[in-house]
Amino acid sequence: MIDIHAHLLPGVDDGPENWEETLSMLQTGVMDGISGVVCTSHVVDYLSKELENEFKEKFQQLKKTVKRERMGISLWLGSEMHYYASYNHRSKVATLNGNGKYILLELPFIEIPNDVGETIFQIALKGRIPIIAHPERNLTIIRKPELLYELVQRGALLQINAGSLTGGFGRNIKRLATQLFDHQMVHFVASDCHSPRSRPMILSKAYGAISKRWGEDRAEQVLRINPHKAIMGEKIYPPEPIPFDERIRRRRGRFHFPFFRHSSTG
Numbered sequence: 001m002i003d004i005h006a007h008l009l010p011g012v013d014d015g016p017e018n019w020e021e022t023l024s025m026l027q028t029g030v031m032d033g034i035s036g037v038v039c040t041s042h043v044v045d046y047l048s049k050e051l052e053n054e055f056k057e058k059f060q061q062l063k064k065t066v067k068r069e070r071m072g073i074s075l076w077l078g079s080e081m082h083y084y085a086s087y088n089h090r091s092k093v094a095t096l097n098g099n100g101k102y103i104l105l106e107l108p109f110i111e112i113p114n115d116v117g118e119t120i121f122q123i124a125l126k127g128r129i130p131i132i133a134h135p136e137r138n139l140t141i142i143r144k145p146e147l148l149y150e151l152v153q154r155g156a157l158l159q160i161n162a163g164s165l166t167g168g169f170g171r172n173i174k175r176l177a178t179q180l181f182d183h184q185m186v187h188f189v190a191s192d193c194h195s196p197r198s199r200p201m202i203l204s205k206a207y208g209a210i211s212k213r214w215g216e217d218r219a220e221q222v223l224r225i226n227p228h229k230a231i232m233g234e235k236i237y238p239p240e241p242i243p244f245d246e247r248i249r250r251r252r253g254r255f256h257f258p259f260f261r262h263s264s265t266g
């Protein structure tokens with residue numbers, strides 16, 4: 001399995017506080033069967049040259065340690081760009097593995113900005129593919145998941161947190177993560193690990209849950225094949241998403257039809 005969303009560089013965001021925590025998280029990941037991970041620290045406002053250099057230096061230090069300790073895990077550098085920092089993505093650190101293709105984009109947690117469709121379109125115009133990080137945790141999307149359909153239609157891909165699918169963020173978020181799978185709108189599952197205590201680097205439980213409900217091919221797709229392609233900057237051909245309202249219409253049609261017949265004939 002390959003993890004495309006992980007906060008591993010110490011002291012740069014709300015991830016690990018020191019190198020000891022970073023290495024402990026990586027050991028958990030290796031034990032879990034994760035063979036590669038992208039270090040995606042938060043970029044909240046602006047990706048300054050200083051922040052970029054700090055990411056790069058700490059990443060190189062981590063790579064050396066992992067090699068020296070023979071930990072057996074591949075590392076790549078990227079970042080998690082907050083929505084309002086997303087225009088500043090000329091830097092290589094803004095895209096996964098600096099490939100200039102896939103950008104991990106975090107929406108605000110409560111609202112969906114009105115211009116999100118336009119922003120995604122603008123990112124796509126520059127030849128980049130936005131991957132929306134954990135949309136299942138956004139409060140507006142929990143109420144109106146159909147908003148995501150338009151974004152996927154405009155070319156966005158979606159990344160769900162492993163913990164969302166296995167119930168770590170509560171029942172509502174698990175339900176939405178499951179619905180998104182049912183509607184063919186999940187393209188990646190990642191850990192979004194932050195520390196050894198909260199949100200560890202574990203993907204195997206999600207792999208098992210996906211395999212059980214949607215089949216092993218689906219688990220391979222979202223936990224190995226698509227992550228590998230995104231890191232290599234290769235094209236991903238996602239399945240056609242199923243609109244939410246269509247499913248609701250179909251369900252209503254099934255349940256309401258007999259009542260309609262009854263009232264019209266009675």
Ligand SMILES: [Fe+2]
Pocket residue numbers: 005007080133192
């Ligand atoms: Fe994150």
